[in-house]
Amino acid sequence: xxxxxxxxxxxxxxxxxxxxxxxxxxxxxxxxxxxxxxxxxxxxxxxxxxxxxxxxxxxxxxxxxxxxxxxxxxxxxxxxxxxxxxxxxxxxxxxxxxxxxxxxxxxxxxxxxxxxxxxxxxxxxxxxxxxxxxxxxxxxxxxxxxxxxxxxxxxxxxxxxxxxxxxxxxxxxxxxxxxxxxxxxxxxxxxxxxxxxxxxxxxxxxxxxxxxxxxxxxxxxxxxxxxxxxxxxxxxxxxxxxxxxxxxxxxxxxxxxxxxxxxxxxxxxxxxxxxxxxxxxxxxxxxxxxxxxxxxxxxxxxxxxxxxxxxxxxxxxxxxxxxxxxxxxxxxxxxxxxxxxxxxxxxxxxxxxxxxxxxxxxxxxxxxxxxxxxxxxxxxxxxxxxxxxxxxxxxxxxxxxxxxxxxxxxxxxxxxxxxxxxxxxxxxxxxxxxxxxxxxxxxxxxxxxx
Ligand code: GLN
Numbered sequence: 001x002x003x004x005x006x007x008x009x010x011x012x013x014x015x016x017x018x019x020x021x022x023x024x025x026x027x028x029x030x031x032x033x034x035x036x037x038x039x040x041x042x043x044x045x046x047x048x049x050x051x052x053x054x055x056x057x058x059x060x061x062x063x064x065x066x067x068x069x070x071x072x073x074x075x076x077x078x079x080x081x082x083x084x085x086x087x088x089x090x091x092x093x094x095x096x097x098x099x100x101x102x103x104x105x106x107x108x109x110x111x112x113x114x115x116x117x118x119x120x121x122x123x124x125x126x127x128x129x130x131x132x133x134x135x136x137x138x139x140x141x142x143x144x145x146x147x148x149x150x151x152x153x154x155x156x157x158x159x160x161x162x163x164x165x166x167x168x169x170x171x172x173x174x175x176x177x178x179x180x181x182x183x184x185x186x187x188x189x190x191x192x193x194x195x196x197x198x199x200x201x202x203x204x205x206x207x208x209x210x211x212x213x214x215x216x217x218x219x220x221x222x223x224x225x226x227x228x229x230x231x232x233x234x235x236x237x238x239x240x241x242x243x244x245x246x247x248x249x250x251x252x253x254x255x256x257x258x259x260x261x262x263x264x265x266x267x268x269x270x271x272x273x274x275x276x277x278x279x280x281x282x283x284x285x286x287x288x289x290x291x292x293x294x295x296x297x298x299x300x301x302x303x304x305x306x307x308x309x310x311x312x313x314x315x316x317x318x319x320x321x322x323x324x325x326x327x328x329x330x331x332x333x334x335x336x337x338x339x340x341x342x343x344x345x346x347x348x349x350x351x352x353x354x355x356x357x358x359x360x361x362x363x364x365x366x367x368x369x370x371x372x373x374x375x376x377x378x379x380x381x382x383x384x385x386x387x388x389x390x391x392x393x394x395x396x397x398x399x400x401x402x403x404x405x406x407x408x409x410x411x412x413x414x415x416x417x418x419x420x421x422x423x424x425x426x427x428x429x430x431x432x433x434x435x436x437x438x439x440x441x442x443x444x445x446x447x448x449x450x
Contacts, residue, residue, distance in 0.1 A: 002093075002139045010114045011124075011134040013053050014061055015093035020048045023090035041088065044198055048092035049084055050140035052131050054101055054177040055186065057081050057091055064177050065097040065109040065127075068327035069304040078175020079210070080144060080186050080203040087202055092140050095130030099329045101151055101179045102291070103127050104401040107392050108331045115388070116159060118426055122385040125155030131189045132159040142199050143189040148179045149283055150381075150405025152187045153417035157380035157429020160419045162196045162446065163189045165405075167436050168412030169214040171200075172207030180290035181212075183283075183409040193418060193446045197225035200439065216437065224440035228447040231265030235432075235445065236373025240276040241404045246382040249423030254379045257420045257430045257449055261377075264448055271369035271376060275361035276407055282358035283406040284399060285342050289352050292339025298327065334395065363411045370435045375445045378404050380417040380429030408433055416442040418449050 006012050027046035031038050051057060054064040056074035058081075063069045081091060098108035106114040106129030114129040116122040117137035124133040128145035132155030135143050145152035147165035156163030164187045171186045178184060188199035204218040237258065242251060262268050300306040300323030301316075307326045309318040328336070342351040369376055381401055391397040408415040413436050420430035430449060434441035 001137075005117075005137050006139060008115060008120055009117055009133050009137050009139070010112055011095055011130045011137065011139055012050070012093045013063060013065075013096050013111055013130070016060055016091060020090040020092045023088055027088050042202065044142070044202065045088040046090075047141055048090050049199070050092045050095050050131055050134045050143040051081065052097055052128050052143070052145045053094035054097060054146060055081060055144055056175045056177070057094065060091065060094055062094065062177070063111070064101070065099040065111065066327065066329070066332070067110045067305065068298050072304040074175070076175065079172035079207045081175065083203055089142075095128070095134055095143060097130055098127035099332050100177065100291070100295070101127040101146055101148060102331050102335055104150070104154060104398050105388075105391065106130060107388065108329060110329055113388055116385045118160065119385065122387055122426070123158070125158040125381070125385065127151040128155045128189065132156055132161055132163065135159070135161045135189050135191055141191065142195060144186060144203070145189050146176055146179070146184055146186050147409065148183045149287060149409050150402045152189060153405050153415060153429065153431060154381045154401060156189060156417040157431075158385040158427060160427030161189060161191055162193055162416065162418050163187065164196050164200055164416045164439070164442065165408055165414060166200060166204065167214070167414045167439055169212050170437070170439065171204050172210045172213055174207055174209040178294040180287040181294065182290060183287060193416070193443055193450055194222065194225040196416070197221035197443045214437075219440055221440050221443050225443040225447050227444055228450065230261055230445065230448040233266045233375065233445065234269055234373045235261055235266045236269050236271035236369050236376045238273055238276070238369070238376055238378045239270055240273050241378035245400065245403065246379060247384065247423070250379050250381070250383060250428050253421040253423055253428040254430060258377070261448060266448070269373055271373055273362070273365035273369055273407070275358060275365050278358045279362055279407045279410060280399060280403055282355040282362070283402070283410060284338070285351050285355035286359065286410075288335040288339035289342045290339070292336045292343065295328075295332065295336050298324065300324070331395070359410045362407055366407070366411045366413060366435075374434075375441050376433040377445075378431050380404060380431040384423050384426035384428060404431060412436055414439040414442050416446045418446040420449060
């Protein structure tokens, strides 16, 4: 399937068919032999997983969509990859992304854009457009993404697939190349809610190698995803995440989803989150501040590329300058500059400090909303997939795609995007959000719309 369609889709940066075929054959052998070893197999054993190319993998390159890491091979596996390989799910390959996960369309990849399988003149969302497109185009049944401001959910929405951002700290970030460490989470991409839940269950759990990892054992999401009963469930519609800026067709599909849930017995209430107005601004300050610091490691000495200056002297500063000038794309540079500025002495309180205060206000808005609702609901993305190139020269228009997904990252809570019908032949996503550690609830609610 990859050989047949990926020339056009460009979801994969690297494919490892050998690992997929060898693991599948091994699982077949174990199943056929029966006995304790066969019984101990994970229910997903043998099912290939495509991995966003900023999650490190032994034996396969990791580029993060950047020229900076071209040809670089990680000496170790990310914890999620270790868990997947131990359960005998092969790593099928590495998927395309906006460089270092900065973007909403996968057009900022140094390796060319990924195309939306529904309409190849349109974007597949971002930054995890490769993972979502691979799943949507039936190139992979399961994939992993990372979600800092929506990079699992928005691609799921615009490709008609399912994607989850887990509770912050519930899935190890060890081996995920950091973009904004207080916001990043690894999560599953799949074609059904239950598939996503099973992969999520497999990758979650405490990891001593991640200092922000939660200590709790993993609850069984698979069971929640099997239950589509929502009678009596209180579902809160977020007043601020609809209206201006949202396409009419997206809002129409959203209303139909609310009707479906109401007719299934859910109680639909409206919740008010007044601080969400400032969420996008706060996110782009906090994210770029953290990203500017995380990007400092790409210095031409430790990883990947090293570019020497044209002219002597060859000092360490000049090697760093030449390497970073050649290795980073425009969007990554924009964020490094923005973040460095926001963190500078004299500006820190005005920008980074204010953004952190807004983050607290957003957390309080969610707390208040969850007092009157079990889960919250909104459109995942304000628009359907837009044409390639449409927003590439306008960073602000690109950033506005994240308006509905960012609040969950700022608050650390779980959220899922599930398909919510088509608008003029293109998929629309519906997002459910639950309180921290309530990941099972987003699967339960998401299942009701399938
Ligand atoms: N689109 C958002 C951004 O550009 C989110 C990125 C992400 O979640 N990795 O920052």
